[in-house]
Amino acid sequence: MTTENLLEIKNLHVSFRLGKSETFEALKGVNYVIPKNSVVALVGESGSGKSVSAMAIMDLLPRANTVIAPESGLVFEGVDLLKQSEKQRRALCGKQISMIFQDPMTSLNPVYKVGDQIVEVLRLHKPLSKAAAKQRAVELLREVGIPDPETRINSYPHEMSGGQQQRVMIAMAIACEPKLLIADEPTTALDVTIQKQIIELLIKLKATHGMSVLFITHDLELVREIADHVVVMHRGVIKEQGASEQVFTAPKDPYTRALLACRPTIDKRPIRLPVVEDFLAGREHELPQGERSRGVLASDPIVLEVRNLKKTFRVKQGLFSHKEVAAVKDVSFKLARGKTLGIVGESGSGKTTLGKTILRLNSCEGGEVIYEGKNLMSLSDKEFMPYKRQMQIVFQNPYASLNPRFTVGDILLEPMRVHGIHDSDKDRAEHAMQLLKRVGLDEKAFNKYPHEFSGGQRQRVSIARCLTMKPEILVCDESVSALDVSVQAQVLNLLQELQDEYGMSYLFISHDLNVVKYISDEVLVMNHGEMVEYANADELYRQPKHAYTQKLLAAIPGRG
Amino acid sequence: QVADMGKTLHTYFEAPESGFDPAKYSDHYSGEVNSSIFESLLAYDYLARPQTLVPRLAELPQILDDGKTFIFKIKPGIYFADDAAFKGKKREVTAQDVVYTIQRIVDPNSRGAPWDFMFKGKVIGLDAKIEAAKNKPFDFDKPIEGLKALDRYTFQIKLLRPDYNMPYIMAAPATGIVAREVIEAYGEESEAHPVGTGPYMLKSWQRRNRIVLVANPNYRGHQYKPATGNGIQIDQTVAKQLEGKTFPRIGTIDIRVIETPQASWLSFLNGQLDTHPRLGYNYARLIAPENALTGKYLSLGWRYFREAEADITYYMFNMDDKVVGGYALEKVALRRAIAFSYNQAKELSIIRNNQGLAAQSPLAPQINGYDPNFRNVLGRYSPSRGNALLDMFGYKDCDKDGWRELPGCKPLKITYMTSTGADGRDQEELLLKGFNAIGIKLDIEKMNFSDLLKNRQGGTYQFAGGAWGQDYPDAENFMQLLYGPNAGPVNESRFRNKDFDKLYDQIAAEPPSEARNERLRQMSRIVAAYVPWIYNINRIRTHIAHPWVSGYKPHPDNMPHWYFLDIDAAKQRAGTSK
Amino acid sequence: MSAYLLRRIWQMIPTLAGVILLVFFLFNVFGGDPAAILAGKIASKEKIEAIRDQLGLNAPIWVQLWIFVKQVFTFDFGNSWSTNEAVSAIILQKAPVSLTVMLQVWLLDAIIAVTLAVAVAYKRGSLTDRAVMGICTAAMSISLLLYVVVGQWLLGYKLEIFPVLGWSDDLWTNVSTYAPLPILLLLFVSVAPSLRLYRSFVVEETSHDYARTARAKGASEHRVMFVHVLRNAAVPIVTNLAMALPGLFVGSFVVEMVFSIPGLGKEIVTAVLRSDFPVIKAITVYLAILTMVVNLLVDLLYKWLDPRVELK
Amino acid sequence: MTQQASYGFWRAAGKRLWADKLARVCMAILAIYFAMAVASGLGWIAADWNEEVGVSYANPSFLGEDYPNPQGKNSMISQEVLVIDDKQKAVDPLAPYYAEIEQRAAAYEQEELKPSWTLPLGGDKWGRDILAKVIQAGEVSITVGVAAAALAVLVGTLLGAIGGYFGGKLGDLLEWFYNIFTSVPYILLVLAFAAVFGKGISTVILVLGFTGWTGTYRLIRSEYIKQRGRDYVMAANAIGASHARKMFVHILPNVSHLILVQLSQLVVDFIKAEVILSFLGLGVPTDAVSWGIMINEVMPELVLGKWWQLAAVATVMSTFVVAFGLFTDLLRDALDPKASRR
Numbered sequence A: 001m002t003t004e005n006l007l008e009i010k011n012l013h014v015s016f017r018l019g020k021s022e023t024f025e026a027l028k029g030v031n032y033v034i035p036k037n038s039v040v041a042l043v044g045e046s047g048s049g050k051s052v053s054a055m056a057i058m059d060l061l062p063r064a065n066t067v068i069a070p071e072s073g074l075v076f077e078g079v080d081l082l083k084q085s086e087k088q089r090r091a092l093c094g095k096q097i098s099m100i101f102q103d104p105m106t107s108l109n110p111v112y113k114v115g116d117q118i119v120e121v122l123r124l125h126k127p128l129s130k131a132a133a134k135q136r137a138v139e140l141l142r143e144v145g146i147p148d149p150e151t152r153i154n155s156y157p158h159e160m161s162g163g164q165q166q167r168v169m170i171a172m173a174i175a176c177e178p179k180l181l182i183a184d185e186p187t188t189a190l191d192v193t194i195q196k197q198i199i200e201l202l203i204k205l206k207a208t209h210g211m212s213v214l215f216i217t218h219d220l221e222l223v224r225e226i227a228d229h230v231v232v233m234h235r236g237v238i239k240e241q242g243a244s245e246q247v248f249t250a251p252k253d254p255y256t257r258a259l260l261a262c263r264p265t266i267d268k269r270p271i272r273l274p275v276v277e278d279f280l281a282g283r284e285h286e287l288p289q290g291e292r293s294r295g296v297l298a299s300d301p302i303v304l305e306v307r308n309l310k311k312t313f314r315v316k317q318g319l320f321s322h323k324e325v326a327a328v329k330d331v332s333f334k335l336a337r338g339k340t341l342g343i344v345g346e347s348g349s350g351k352t353t354l355g356k357t358i359l360r361l362n363s364c365e366g367g368e369v370i371y372e373g374k375n376l377m378s379l380s381d382k383e384f385m386p387y388k389r390q391m392q393i394v395f396q397n398p399y400a401s402l403n404p405r406f407t408v409g410d411i412l413l414e415p416m417r418v419h420g421i422h423d424s425d426k427d428r429a430e431h432a433m434q435l436l437k438r439v440g441l442d443e444k445a446f447n448k449y450p451h452e453f454s455g456g457q458r459q460r461v462s463i464a465r466c467l468t469m470k471p472e473i474l475v476c477d478e479s480v481s482a483l484d485v486s487v488q489a490q491v492l493n494l495l496q497e498l499q500d501e502y503g504m505s506y507l508f509i510s511h512d513l514n515v516v517k518y519i520s521d522e523v524l525v526m527n528h529g530e531m532v533e534y535a536n537a538d539e540l541y542r543q544p545k546h547a548y549t550q551k552l553l554a555a556i557p558g559r560g
Numbered sequence B: 001q002v003a004d005m006g007k008t009l010h011t012y013f014e015a016p017e018s019g020f021d022p023a024k025y026s027d028h029y030s031g032e033v034n035s036s037i038f039e040s041l042l043a044y045d046y047l048a049r050p051q052t053l054v055p056r057l058a059e060l061p062q063i064l065d066d067g068k069t070f071i072f073k074i075k076p077g078i079y080f081a082d083d084a085a086f087k088g089k090k091r092e093v094t095a096q097d098v099v100y101t102i103q104r105i106v107d108p109n110s111r112g113a114p115w116d117f118m119f120k121g122k123v124i125g126l127d128a129k130i131e132a133a134k135n136k137p138f139d140f141d142k143p144i145e146g147l148k149a150l151d152r153y154t155f156q157i158k159l160l161r162p163d164y165n166m167p168y169i170m171a172a173p174a175t176g177i178v179a180r181e182v183i184e185a186y187g188e189e190s191e192a193h194p195v196g197t198g199p200y201m202l203k204s205w206q207r208r209n210r211i212v213l214v215a216n217p218n219y220r221g222h223q224y225k226p227a228t229g230n231g232i233q234i235d236q237t238v239a240k241q242l243e244g245k246t247f248p249r250i251g252t253i254d255i256r257v258i259e260t261p262q263a264s265w266l267s268f269l270n271g272q273l274d275t276h277p278r279l280g281y282n283y284a285r286l287i288a289p290e291n292a293l294t295g296k297y298l299s300l301g302w303r304y305f306r307e308a309e310a311d312i313t314y315y316m317f318n319m320d321d322k323v324v325g326g327y328a329l330e331k332v333a334l335r336r337a338i339a340f341s342y343n344q345a346k347e348l349s350i351i352r353n354n355q356g357l358a359a360q361s362p363l364a365p366q367i368n369g370y371d372p373n374f375r376n377v378l379g380r381y382s383p384s385r386g387n388a389l390l391d392m393f394g395y396k397d398c399d400k401d402g403w404r405e406l407p408g409c410k411p412l413k414i415t416y417m418t419s420t421g422a423d424g425r426d427q428e429e430l431l432l433k434g435f436n437a438i439g440i441k442l443d444i445e446k447m448n449f450s451d452l453l454k455n456r457q458g459g460t461y462q463f464a465g466g467a468w469g470q471d472y473p474d475a476e477n478f479m480q481l482l483y484g485p486n487a488g489p490v491n492e493s494r495f496r497n498k499d500f501d502k503l504y505d506q507i508a509a510e511p512p513s514e515a516r517n518e519r520l521r522q523m524s525r526i527v528a529a530y531v532p533w534i535y536n537i538n539r540i541r542t543h544i545a546h547p548w549v550s551g552y553k554p555h556p557d558n559m560p561h562w563y564f565l566d567i568d569a570a571k572q573r574a575g576t577s578k
Numbered sequence C: 001m002s003a004y005l006l007r008r009i010w011q012m013i014p015t016l017a018g019v020i021l022l023v024f025f026l027f028n029v030f031g032g033d034p035a036a037i038l039a040g041k042i043a044s045k046e047k048i049e050a051i052r053d054q055l056g057l058n059a060p061i062w063v064q065l066w067i068f069v070k071q072v073f074t075f076d077f078g079n080s081w082s083t084n085e086a087v088s089a090i091i092l093q094k095a096p097v098s099l100t101v102m103l104q105v106w107l108l109d110a111i112i113a114v115t116l117a118v119a120v121a122y123k124r125g126s127l128t129d130r131a132v133m134g135i136c137t138a139a140m141s142i143s144l145l146l147y148v149v150v151g152q153w154l155l156g157y158k159l160e161i162f163p164v165l166g167w168s169d170d171l172w173t174n175v176s177t178y179a180p181l182p183i184l185l186l187l188f189v190s191v192a193p194s195l196r197l198y199r200s201f202v203v204e205e206t207s208h209d210y211a212r213t214a215r216a217k218g219a220s221e222h223r224v225m226f227v228h229v230l231r232n233a234a235v236p237i238v239t240n241l242a243m244a245l246p247g248l249f250v251g252s253f254v255v256e257m258v259f260s261i262p263g264l265g266k267e268i269v270t271a272v273l274r275s276d277f278p279v280i281k282a283i284t285v286y287l288a289i290l291t292m293v294v295n296l297l298v299d300l301l302y303k304w305l306d307p308r309v310e311l312k
Numbered sequence D: 001m002t003q004q005a006s007y008g009f010w011r012a013a014g015k016r017l018w019a020d021k022l023a024r025v026c027m028a029i030l031a032i033y034f035a036m037a038v039a040s041g042l043g044w045i046a047a048d049w050n051e052e053v054g055v056s057y058a059n060p061s062f063l064g065e066d067y068p069n070p071q072g073k074n075s076m077i078s079q080e081v082l083v084i085d086d087k088q089k090a091v092d093p094l095a096p097y098y099a100e101i102e103q104r105a106a107a108y109e110q111e112e113l114k115p116s117w118t119l120p121l122g123g124d125k126w127g128r129d130i131l132a133k134v135i136q137a138g139e140v141s142i143t144v145g146v147a148a149a150a151l152a153v154l155v156g157t158l159l160g161a162i163g164g165y166f167g168g169k170l171g172d173l174l175e176w177f178y179n180i181f182t183s184v185p186y187i188l189l190v191l192a193f194a195a196v197f198g199k200g201i202s203t204v205i206l207v208l209g210f211t212g213w214t215g216t217y218r219l220i221r222s223e224y225i226k227q228r229g230r231d232y233v234m235a236a237n238a239i240g241a242s243h244a245r246k247m248f249v250h251i252l253p254n255v256s257h258l259i260l261v262q263l264s265q266l267v268v269d270f271i272k273a274e275v276i277l278s279f280l281g282l283g284v285p286t287d288a289v290s291w292g293i294m295i296n297e298v299m300p301e302l303v304l305g306k307w308w309q310l311a312a313v314a315t316v317m318s319t320f321v322v323a324f325g326l327f328t329d330l331l332r333d334a335l336d337p338k339a340s341r342r
């Protein structure tokens, strides 16, 4: 029997020391197996311990405060990894088992070119010459769909878009054709076309090398498409596991059932999205019925107008020369009060750059951003200061954007202090607590540091930070992509409520076309820095005009 | 060539030299090297004590006009070392060279002429020439009355006043005879090209690090004949070692600059140095706690010498200062009280590790007129007497802050000036303790050495330290420091006392005698009574040499006489290779 | 980039001007009067004046300043006031000597401190870490002078491992026999502080996620620390190393003094104590130029070491 | 329970620090040193350190007496008896007062204390009690070291933060200043500062502080250059934090490790450097003492085999330095939320 299983996880207990006596048990006796040449999907609520269990396999949990209970077992090809020395385990990494991390930006070494980072893993495990390794690195980048890989291998991580970074991570992980690939949210930052390409790649690898994949994701459609087995996790325990078909068609556990029920669908737009709790408590029928109507009318008041915005990056080449990369070329749109503009497009097409540039977090080379009758781009730093509160952004890389020395409490109180919201810290703390609860985090989070959270939790902290200021305009850059469907629904509901209550306007950047469809009034499609289509959401989804848009919509999982 | 070129003497300097032009540099270490390269007309006998003049380039002078005219007969047939400047010719020393050498010493253009005081104001016609040379080249060729070459080998110097010390001056390293051609050939670089008649020549020079001398093949050779005379004592052990030898014996003198006492001590211990003049105080005490070699150091067979230096250190008051200066009774009382507060015995035993004598007069041992039995009967450590005196003369603590005020309750604070860079903390602590004991506030002000000099010489100080080493071994050289008309850069304390000055005029113009010695004692008593100075100590220095070095004997003029030394090369090798 | 370079090079001019003015001012106000020292034992007022005339100290201030400026641009600082030696000769002779010792100290210090820092940072919080850091701190508290004095006695004399002192003309003899003891003793005091500093930098980086990625690639712990973490900690380490660079030419006064090494360190101290302005001027100006060049290089290096750095 | 712990970067660090046993030991040691320094400053202890209570180089008590101690005997030496002769009297203007002097002096004459042959930790060359001396010296050294280091780090951090964060013209200006400052010979600078500030311990602190900031400046500057491009700073920018806030609230905690090592480093450096200033005439006053001065004194003593002053000062000083160093290391760990929590 054992020979058929690549990895068996037996009774895995992992806990973290938080304080002197306080511990947090992230995994409470988890059992599952990864058979050879199969795809096992690990799904479940954000913060349920998926990443922790993956990290435990790789022996990468922070040594300082992690405790793995002695009764746990990790049997890889018949050998219990937990009984092996650090060195032996390290030897497996990269070669036999490799991993795609959830947070690519912080996971890539910022001071080395991406090419060199791929070359490194190749040369560590394969007898390749430098040139050959480089050659292979280019191929790998091409395989993961990075355009122009010959020049891209010379880029530094910070010069790449979120999706590009993620693909570099993927290239690195598959470089040595490992027996087990652990993919932790490998496609969150990828647009559907690329996502499709990656999935195909993984399936090909599985077929050609007999590779197994432990696939951690929130995207249930995707799971259904590729997984052989599904493991459903909730708060550190496994709720249900079984063959993919069985779990999807006949879920046994109520949590699984609830989870499946929460999936947003592209053709419905309920007033309020259902969340897991609704199903668990049997309240799904009490949800407000009916559909929301979306769209912008000519009469809607405009809060923000962007005209011909341009942004070019200068990328160093050699010691003295540089070349220019046009990330945003001539984008114009209008954002109406209380409405949402969805921005979609290929990874690396300039969505993040557009968002940052509007908020003057980047310099820009041309164009105007009109807000309250003023061109924000021509204001001095000082004149711009008062507008900052009105315009906020939830960064695509939540982890990097959180000060590592601040607790969540500090992170949330900070903006309120800066802008003098509330009179006392006590009031502010109360407000912060409320927000935490509304984004689905519990009170304990208040005193924790960013590195103590799961990817989805960090993203919610970032969202909460922006909401403390109740800005008029909020840019959400892949803000819900790391969240499981239930929490995602919860956050989307929150955004919707705020919009209803205060008339906030959103620029909503996402690859998840279902979500974009659900939340947007208008949609802007970008490709290679250019705006290729800009229309009301319903209209765009119904009748995509541009070829790229059509391609995009066709690639939505569960559709094709 | 008598020297054995295979022999090398390794020795050291404790501070760096400046350059080897006798007229241009006044630092001691340059002088040490110069005294082996250049020769003066006269020299001190190597072993005779007290210091006795003997012929060198010239015979002892003929003294005429009661000490106003001196005639030197230069020995014929003495040649300078070979040098390119002589264009391949042998160059003999003549009287004209002496005239040139002396004029160079006073030429203000030779870096300010640091030695000019030896002749300035003394030689007939010379001062006018100096005056004329301001911002102009010195006219060496214009003859003057005071300096004359009477013939090729006869040199005459004529003075304005009698000065029996002139022969001593003609023995100083600064008056080492130079050849005009050489000086003019090398110009500004003369300090790197010393060419003299002496036993050694400069072979290589790494500035401020290493100086190597080699025996001068042109040197005529020298044999030691002890001087004879009244009261002259000769170190017989060393005399035996020198007997019958022709010097120099050692081919190479290798001098390193080693600036820390431990480094030179260790280098000596492991045989890297053959002689170790001027041992650090604590090392001196280590090897000879009771003033004789003890223990394991005795068994090493070292040659050990403990010699009083011809110098004195002292504290001085500025007699022109409104607070500490003046001759009124209460001013004398103030200075006397401060003198009472100074613990000379502690200075000697604790700070100087007993390497010194408690100074009793302005004079130093080893010189004419010094009386080892003379005591400064007013100078004792007694803070209670100091307090009593201050009480009596109205230095009361009016404002009850613990410090005394001047009579009439004006504030009293005495400033002691000293220089930065030197570690004088022990002295300062001792001074301060004394001042505290008599309730007088002392302020210690540190400054650049040059600023200190300026303040002292310009009389803009209250209280400061001083030190003097002999230029020549006569009391006059020391008493001049308190002579009224010298008030200024020489008499820095600006002490003016008619009786003292009268006595000085007398002693300056007469040769040594018992009557002169009594006059000197009287002068010391006057100084003791008015306290322009508080005597500190006369230093004693300890010098050691390895057993394979023979003929070593430190001389009070502090010039090394390397050319009297010899080395047992075999023993040296054995001693160094351990 | 080239614009940045040009700007930085252009900025050297005001810096030099500042250095010239400041040194000139400080020397004239606090530097002391060299004439008083040169005048010898008994110096009358006229004599001091005469020397001042000769040295050009009585010329109007602006003339003296102009001479200084000219000297800076001709790199000819004339002769030393106290020894009459050409200043350029002094520097040309003595700076290489200092460099012989200090360059080795610098290199060894860098290698030892960085390696040890990485090692203890990896074992952070362990007994080894605490012990090494404790010893380092204790070792640091003792002054260089004491090390040198005791080291000379113990290693030079007592154990005869090294010569007690000395210096020769031959580079190889110096490097192989005379320099090792001074270098060793200098390392005693210099490694501890660098180590503490570097450990801190390295520790700061070890907890980043990219280290985790490197481990996941299967890189050895060694590789993780030295290739991944160290490069990220390099900016402050390089800063610290570069700060010491100009000092290499100047040497160490204490060591040169005790071991009779004819380096520049002694020269500077004596120059200041003797108010030897030409030497002070030359060394200051050369040092300023060196500092500026090093700083510029380091800033460029920042960019190379950490591509996220933007040079503004 | 959570509300109270808001905004507690520093407070949380303090808590974590207190939880560490080793840190508590260090703090206790430091507290003792500071208490001693204060007590000595107020004159409660070691006030009479300057009294010569023993013979010169009195042995430590545990070694017993050392009779052939030549220095010991010498320090008890009686003064030579001097008789003022007539010749001297004749030239002495104070001769008429001799009798009165003697009479009044007798009133001042006190019972001379017999110096003791041994002292608890031995005596120095003057016969002062080394125990009292080392305490008194500690007061000066700790004050100077800690205050000067704090000043230097403050100046260095401030300038470094400004230079590194803003760069551009302001950065250039600071670099200009730095380049000039570091090129000028140290001694000249020190002399200049001393001339401006006068004498005394406060001058020592100011001189050391205002000349010692350069290293910190450069390091902090480099770190700010590195940090200013980080995403979390951009995030702070996005929420509208002012420059000062970004520099000191956001980035500063992330470079605090550097400040702390610099601080502990400079404390040691300054304790040692203070004695160099003494050579230049502006160190601690003559009637005070510091550890640096004591260490400087021991060099010649060692030759004579008098090791106890060195032993005392080395022990006391390195204990302080180690405790301080460890404390800053632990504080640094406490400030780093990712450090282990044990």
Ligand SMILES: Nc1ncnc2c1ncn2[C@@H]1O[C@H](COP(=O)(O)OP(=O)(O)OP(=O)(O)O)[C@@H](O)[C@H]1O
Pocket: A016, A024, A026, A045, A046, A047, A048, A049, A050, A051, A052, A053, A062, A065, A102, A451, A452, A453, A454, A455, A456, A457, A482, A484
């Ligand atoms: N280093 C740590 N210290 C303390 N708690 C931690 C640490 N790492 C993770 N946790 C906690 O462990 C739990 C599980 O985290 P994990 O990262 O496995 O979640 P996840 O299932 O991957 O969620 P997501 O989908 O949001 O990434 C979370 O509640 C998180 O707060």
Ligand SMILES: Nc1ncnc2c1ncn2[C@@H]1O[C@H](COP(=O)(O)OP(=O)(O)OP(=O)(O)O)[C@@H](O)[C@H]1O
Pocket: A158, A159, A160, A161, A162, A163, A164, A189, A190, A313, A314, A315, A325, A326, A327, A346, A347, A348, A349, A350, A351, A352, A353, A354, A396
């Ligand atoms: N700092 C930078 N320097 C150089 N190039 C950059 C920089 N930041 C982004 N780019 C480039 O600009 C282009 C647009 O990047 P951007 O991050 O806006 O893409 P994106 O649309 O947000 O993609 P993703 O969906 O993958 O996040 C990319 O090609 C990227 O490589």
Ligand SMILES: [Mg+2]
Pocket: A050, A051, A052, A102, A184, A454, A455, A456
């Ligand atoms: Mg996760």
Ligand SMILES: [Mg+2]
Pocket: A161, A162, A163, A351, A352, A353, A396, A477
């Ligand atoms: Mg993006």
